[in-house]
Amino acid sequence: MKNKLLTIAALAVAFAGCQSQEKKKEENKDKADVIATTDSQQVNLPAPYATKSVKKFSKIIGWPNGKKPVAPAGFTVQMYATNLKSPRNIYIGPNGDIFISEANTEAKGVKKVANEVSGKSQSGYDGPSANRITILRDANHDGKPELQKIFLSGLKEPYGMLVLNNYFYVANTDGIWRYPYKTGQTAITEKGQKILDLPAGGYNNHWTRKIIASTDGSKIYVSVGSGSNDGEHGKDNEKRRADILQINPDGSGEKIYASGLRNPAGIAFAPDHKTLWAAVNERDELGDNLVPDYLTSVKEGGFYGWPYAYFGQHEDPNHKGENPEMVKKTITPDVALGPHTASLGLTFYTKNAFPAKYHNGAFVGQHGSWNRSVFSGYKVVFVPFDNGKPGKIEDFLTGFIADESKNEVYGRPVAVEEMPDGSLLVADDGASKIWRVSASK
Template sequence: MHFPKPAILLLPLPLVFAAALAQAQDWRPDTPGTQHQIKRSDLPANPKAGDPEGSLPATVKVVSPPAGALPKVPAGFTVQVFASGLDKPRTMRVAPNGDIFLSETGTGRVLVFRANAAAPAKPEVFAEKLDRPYGIVFQPAANPQYVYVAAANQVVRYPYHSGDVKASGPAEVLIDNIPTKRHWTRDLALSRDGKRLFVSIGSSSNLGVMPEKKPADIQAYEKAHGRGAAWGDEENRAMVRVYDLQTRKLGTYATGLRNCSGLAMQPGTDNLWCVVNERDHLGPQVPPDFMARVGEGDFFGWPWYYLGDNEDPALKGKRPDLKGHVRTPEVLFHPHAAVLSLAFYDQNAFPAEYRGDAFVAMHGSHSAPATGYKVVRVRMKNGQPTGGFEDFMTGFALTGDSTWGRPAGVAVTRDGALLVSDDAKGTIFKLTYKK
């Protein structure tokens, strides 16, 4: 099954309640089930650009959780601590046999929890000595022979047989010398036919600090790197790259994505989706983070544009040739929510209306008032997003400037539970539903 590529405009959103961006900036506790819709018409028309590369103050503090605190989830769901004592647990991926693979970025390890592990679960060390491992994928998908891991500086693969909890051979480097300045989260996804590996590589700056190029030189550069591709320190960054597993050739798949922190293939389709952290210098309401279906050759605007033909005021008039060529994403989130990962729900343990929807982890904003710090459910209909989303797992943020957790990874287990990693406190939560 393959759904047609979406048009540039956002899809109709008749069934979701609107939530103005301005309201999101007045901090208030989130509640499971609260629905949101952010539209382009909610955005301020003329945002003012601040210092593009100025550092943002980290005014939201991570504090100790209240005694006995657990995240809030919808009625009928139960949440428990599945594992704890981890060092910055991030991406989780479930092997075909049900084993749970975890990137523990604080130690440079890839860990494995057995499929039947009960809380408090203890992992095995599958691989170690990696530079901030993040993305994980199994290939071939149904009966894997390899586990691919994306570290900050390279993509490697390990030989694998179902049930392995330790790599049976050394890492084979497939993609090397990835620059690590600034954004270092490299996620992975595999094409449905198992022939192509997608790799997300974020930018090295907030707004693309690049030397000047003549128009003719830009045109020649884009023939090799893709429409809207940045250059200088940003060469081969702010994009999704694609690696042909047969020819071993690496190329550009999509451009203009400041930091695509999470990749996922929509089950049963050829549709690649990513969640993106947008730029920081246009204030608290612009631009939204987003979730988008990413097609080959798509350009999403960074650094010159955002959300279609909205020109970044800091780069006004620099690239008029790109106007009209910017893909608009399907789902908009609150600005600075720091979306990190997504997972489609393809099991049957949750109520039927959840099947096909996506869960997205929001790591949370650097500065107050707190935005994000939750897991949201992106509603889908016939394989297409409605454009809206609703709060699903909340309760981490205590006030507008403090939180006791930061959701980082989401994964759906073989028995239909949802796992959520919290890299602030080194915990994995497990959510189940009782019928």
């Protein structure tokens, strides 16, 4: 009886959401028309609600024997690590040790039932989060780690990792911790210290917190995703969210480095070590082709639109007239990565093992869509750079979609990380694997 009531409640929530969406679409129809005939045409964006908002969740079926992702000619793909539990992020330590944060969204009660009814539960690991960090070590550099063990456990949805000043930093969803660390150790043995509180959780998978250090190690940058899709829960719910924060290594001196970034899940410095870049997930429920996720350079003090505007100064119809000054301040991002692609991972290629076209370019892991009638993402893309300027996006690692007619995918790529030997690691949290892409010899 209890399960039946939960199912009914979940269906009621889903039905109410559909009604709300249709009502919103009708209310904003005239606004969408106005936007469609002005600014959006300048960047070739469709009108909001040009198509209805669709939920199409993927179903992960895993990789059959002999099957693996597909890289361009001249590259080799191999399975690097398995026996993991939803590997979300990768960090390479100063001695080449590889750290994998394993965590996932935990749905409970009515929300869990709703996920089962909608099919969302099949698009990712739906059980208890591992909440741990695993260490991998390939001492003889043969592409097969000899060591794989739990490095640190008992965490709270960990994602970002960083070694700085003899500390190992961990970005949990609710705060930054640091632990005494010596290069080469294979487990954290000493007690940690929480140096910064953060707003926990967030919309969908916006619980991730990426951390990176400035080149001189004097600052740490922290990405924090929004607590809602489009600001629908009010401003108080979004304090210190949809931002990149900057702190000192001890957690003091916090300031908002940049804002209006709905979910800047991937952040990295360009090879010049000066320019900060971010891969950003944009909002849902404006139609199949809105809004494009993007890759952008991030200016200190810059505002990137959320929730008032999107992809430059295109006013969000759900916030019409609310804050025209902030719309005018919105910075247009550098590269559109496609709508609903869930672009999460970001790394720049600074080695020489890959062909010259890849040098200094950016790799972006696209986890894949759920709010689009046709799948987008589910691949790793590459953005070439020339003298610090991005070029045209192209596919790099594909083959994750098994049979779209059945909504089936083999896995879902997320984090990407450059290895010291110039190969590329890709975390596939859907299939709980790490893939290695290397230039063929």
